[in-house]
Amino acid sequence: MDRLLVLVRHGQSDWNLKNVFTGWKDPDLTELGIAEARAAGAQLRDLKLSFDIAFTSDLTRAQHTLELILAELGQEGLETIRNQALNERDYGDLTGMNKDEARQQFGEEQVHIWRRSFDVPPPGGESLKMTAERVLPYYRAEILPRVLDGNRVIVAAHGNSLRALIMDLEKLTPEQILKRELGTGTPIIYRLDEDGEVVSVEDLAD
């Protein structure tokens, strides 16, 4: 049985381009983001992959990325489940702030801790640990059972909601996930065993 799970971060958004903390805000893709999403779809098509069900967040940039990928695959209209459990980490008071300006205001080190530490939340927002505490229960309840049933699943989501999931799938330590950056519009292909453990992983960025 092919227990296929493909994770893909959305293509470049308007606020990625402007280098602004985005979190739960809802900018759409840029032209480059649209091209990245189409290219991701083309990569999956070239690998002859197709899907039985899709999951995405409640945010436009992830939904749009998924639509563009499915169009490339000729799978428009595939059953898609949207849930805010897959949303980006809530950046709290940093939301809408330029990342360079935040570094000037709070210092490089502090901003790096907010962005990449495991359990230090930005003011008013979610740490990666808090993000994992909503992503993982959703994954275990809704996504994993479908993969284990033999459905080929694609998940289009966000840098930090996917890092939370990847940390669990790949059994990474907080130190290891700190360094893990996900490219926009880059699929990561997992195959799982009957217990949901990762058998193989292929990051199409490599």
Ligand SMILES: O=C(O)[C@@H](CO)OP(=O)(O)O
């Ligand atoms: O702004 C955000 O919401 C995220 C993803 O782009 O940023 P970061 O890379 O700081 O986690």
